[in-house]
């Protein structure tokens with residue numbers, strides 16, 4: 713069975729309370745349950761969330777010696793700024809899918825620069841609740 717690591721960065725733990733008109737009313741736990749129900753045991757998912765840049769870097773580094781088939785990452789606001797997360801992602805030898813729940817190119821200009829995405833195999837933006845499910849499926853075949 714394939715194994716994937718799903719990393720969520722800062723403020724994604726506040727989904728549900730955070731700008732529901734942009735991100736929807738579901739919490740991160742709701743999205744996890746929704747995704748797990750959709751994949752129905754066909755992929756092993758390891759979910760990780762942190763608000764801290766260094767912790768995200770450390771989790772990515774740890775994944776370099778684990779046996780994941782892919783990493784799916786929503787770096788949150790760090791997508792626009794973090795050289796450190798970009799550099800950590802570059803070390804991985806497996807596909808990295810960067811995801812954003814909202815369609816960042818329809819939003820403020822500062823969200824149009826995706827720095828970490830330069831280290832990603834593929835990016836997805838604007839799939840909302842379907843985000844993690846679509847990203848997982850992209851790595852199954």
Ligand code: DQA
Pocket residue numbers: 722723724786787788789790791811812813814815816823
């Ligand atoms: C986000 C988009 C980012 O610009 C923002 O800072 C987030 C969430 C998204 O999932 O749409 O925290 O990554």
